[in-house]
Amino acid sequence: xxxxxxxxxxxxxxxxxxxxxxxxxxxxxxxxxxxxxxxxxxxxxxxxxxxxxxxxxxxxxxxxxxxxxxxxxxxxxxxxxxxxxxxxxxxxxxxxxxxxxxxxxxxxxxxxxxxxxxxxxxxxxxxxxxxxxxxxxxxxxxxxxxxxxxxxxxxxxxxxxxxxxxxxxxxxxxxxxxxxxxxxxxxxxxxxxxxxxxxxxxxxxxxxxxxxxxxxxxxxxxxxxxxxxxxxxxxxxxxxxxxxxxxxxxxxxxxxxxxxxxxxxxxxxxxxxxxxxxxxxxxxxxxxxxxxxxxxxxxxx
Amino acid sequence: xxxxxxxxxxxxxxxxxxxxxxxxxxxxxxxxxxxxxxxxxxxxxxxxxxxxxxxxxxxxxxxxxxxxxxxxxxxxxxxxxxxxxxxxxxxxxxxxxxxxxxxxxxxxxxxxxxxxxxxxxxxxxxxxxxxxxxxxxxxxxxxxxxxxxxxxxxxxxxxxxxxxxxxxxxxxxxxxxxxxxxxxxxxxxxxxxxxxxxxxxxxxxxxxxxxxxxxxxxxxxxxxxxxxxxxxxxxxxxxxxxxxxxxxxxxxxxxxxxxxxxxxxxxxxxxxxxxxxxxxxxxxxxxxxxxxxxxxxxxxxxxxxxxxxxx
Numbered sequence: 001x002x003x004x005x006x007x008x009x010x011x012x013x014x015x016x017x018x019x020x021x022x023x024x025x026x027x028x029x030x031x032x033x034x035x036x037x038x039x040x041x042x043x044x045x046x047x048x049x050x051x052x053x054x055x056x057x058x059x060x061x062x063x064x065x066x067x068x069x070x071x072x073x074x075x076x077x078x079x080x081x082x083x084x085x086x087x088x089x090x091x092x093x094x095x096x097x098x099x100x101x102x103x104x105x106x107x108x109x110x111x112x113x114x115x116x117x118x119x120x121x122x123x124x125x126x127x128x129x130x131x132x133x134x135x136x137x138x139x140x141x142x143x144x145x146x147x148x149x150x151x152x153x154x155x156x157x158x159x160x161x162x163x164x165x166x167x168x169x170x171x172x173x174x175x176x177x178x179x180x181x182x183x184x185x186x187x188x189x190x191x192x193x194x195x196x197x198x199x200x201x202x203x204x205x206x207x208x209x210x211x212x213x214x215x216x217x218x219x220x221x222x223x224x225x226x227x228x229x230x231x232x233x234x235x236x237x238x239x240x241x242x243x244x245x246x247x248x249x250x251x252x253x254x255x256x257x258x259x260x261x262x263x264x265x266x267x268x269x270x271x272x273x274x275x276x277x278x279x280x281x282x283x284x285x286x287x288x289x290x291x292x293x294x295x296x297x298x299x300x301x
Numbered sequence: 302x303x304x305x306x307x308x309x310x311x312x313x314x315x316x317x318x319x320x321x322x323x324x325x326x327x328x329x330x331x332x333x334x335x336x337x338x339x340x341x342x343x344x345x346x347x348x349x350x351x352x353x354x355x356x357x358x359x360x361x362x363x364x365x366x367x368x369x370x371x372x373x374x375x376x377x378x379x380x381x382x383x384x385x386x387x388x389x390x391x392x393x394x395x396x397x398x399x400x401x402x403x404x405x406x407x408x409x410x411x412x413x414x415x416x417x418x419x420x421x422x423x424x425x426x427x428x429x430x431x432x433x434x435x436x437x438x439x440x441x442x443x444x445x446x447x448x449x450x451x452x453x454x455x456x457x458x459x460x461x462x463x464x465x466x467x468x469x470x471x472x473x474x475x476x477x478x479x480x481x482x483x484x485x486x487x488x489x490x491x492x493x494x495x496x497x498x499x500x501x502x503x504x505x506x507x508x509x510x511x512x513x514x515x516x517x518x519x520x521x522x523x524x525x526x527x528x529x530x531x532x533x534x535x536x537x538x539x540x541x542x543x544x545x546x547x548x549x550x551x552x553x554x555x556x557x558x559x560x561x562x563x564x565x566x567x568x569x570x571x572x573x574x575x576x577x578x579x580x581x582x583x584x585x586x587x588x589x590x591x592x593x594x595x596x597x598x599x600x601x602x603x604x605x606x607x608x609x610x611x612x
């Protein structure tokens with residue numbers, strides 16, 4: 001109450017002083033004075049982030065001679081795409097396809113089953129649902145990589161060793177707890193009146209889920225899809241343990257073996273790093289607004 | 302009396318209705334079954350499995366035999382375990398100490414309304430797009446004493462044998478972890494800061510509190526739950542920095558960066574000792590659970606209510 005009074009007083013004072021109206025969005029007035037140290041820190045961190053990225057990109061465009069001869073941070077004098085050609089010839093197209101299959105094959109089921117579970121957890125009640133929710137929450141606390149040995153054993157027994165499906169099944173299980181947490185946070189935000197009106201219109205819960213909850217939580221679904229996609233795309237332990245044939249390598253694994261074989265040719269190794277990140281970068285450029293907004297909302301609830 | 306009679310049918314109707322809703326709500330349970338199936342088969346069963354496997358001997362290929370407490374005795378008597386445990390906690394604590402202030406300050410900074418701050422936030426996110434394998438490979442090249450950053454920037458002190466000296470390797474691991482994960486936590490803090498009601502700051506301003514005071518008396522206390530969320534993810538996540546360290550140092554030089562997760566992998570899949578490796582895995586799970594519960598306790602139970610107390 002007193003807060004409200006004070007803020008009105010503040011507005012009145014600003015107005016009478018003839019100052020410019022305070023920024024409506026965000027926390028402008030408060031942070032204005034933090035600008036100098038904050039800004040400095042912000043730009044320093046940017047340099048720390050960008051420098052390695054810059055180095056990787058320019059080095060990947062250098063010839064071997066350029067790599068050994070030039071200043072490491074100078075732009076290549078005669079840029080070349082030879083390294084990229086070499087990487088592509090080293091079967092990276094196959095690795096790319098494998099990564100894409102595993103990522104889509106994990107993310108789509110993850111989001112689908114998690115969405116249904118979240119809807120039930122938010123809209124339903126009963127001891128069973130509470131138990132399920134508690135179990136998923138517990139899953140957040142467990143480093144699931146610690147289960148890799150029994151998963152290896154199960155995958156062998158299921159005759160799935162050295163297949164892409166072997167990578168998808170545990171990936172789905174690992175991703176469910178966090179996905180359910182974020183999605184149920186969003187479904188909880190849907191106003192209850194909307195659910196009520198669907199019910200009065202005679203819709204079943206099943207219809208309500210697809211016609212009401214799904215469209216309203218679409219931003220959250222896109223967010224968790226991208227986030228999970230990133231995880232699976234970049235995953236290393238599962239492919240390392242559960243596959244073997246070169247034809248089934250996913251990108252991170254291909255990257256690792258490539259740098260083992262071509263460790264003398266640093267520009268080529270770094271070209272492989274760039275190439276394996278490029279698809280994700282393109283996705284990020286397209287979906288960044290959604291992803292950043294969704295993640296900040298999803299985790300800070 | 303007559304009153305009670307007249308309300309009785311209505312009351313039963315209401316009970317009937319609420320019973321229907323109750324049933325309807327309980328019937329939703331089956332929607333969780335697909336998720337439950339995946340989670341039970343590929344997370345819960347393996348979790349039980351790893352405990353069982355810790356009492357067996359298995360080389361990863363042949364038959365599995367019972368081993369009783371042998372693995373536990375041998376692992377608990379192995380100084381390698383305590384080395385790995387110590388390193389895991391060291392990396393966890395130092396990483397937390399390094400990452401939390403940086404992410405918090407960057408989060409506060411990027412939550413500001415200026416346009417360029419949002420642009421910076423977009424660039425900060427870049428490391429999260431890279432796989433740990435890619436990050437490790439990039440840093441290995443970057444730290445080459447002759448053809449890397451040291452020569453590029455003309456800073457000779459950067460030209461060290463980063464992967465050859467235990468302390469340097471450990472420091473490098475912590476730095477690269479921060480490089481890779483600070484962006485994510487910055488994002489969490491950014492979201493947290495944006496949810497702090499603006500009126501709090503306006504009130505503080507009228508009371509004459511400066512920026513620094515505002516930060517310590519409003520921003521930090523209001524971010525309590527964000528700090529707990531971020532710390533939980535950071536601490537539990539630090540148990541699984543496997544891939545980064547595996548590609549960057551392989552646990553070396555010597556065993557100086559061989560954290561628990563890596564120790565588990567090397568014992569299990571390199572030395573073919575799945576039993577002892579499962580013991581390490583069980584220890585990992587227990588540490589993760591204990592830490593998460595402890596951090597949640599710190600936060601208290603009434604999460605939603607107390608955060609906005611007094612408004």
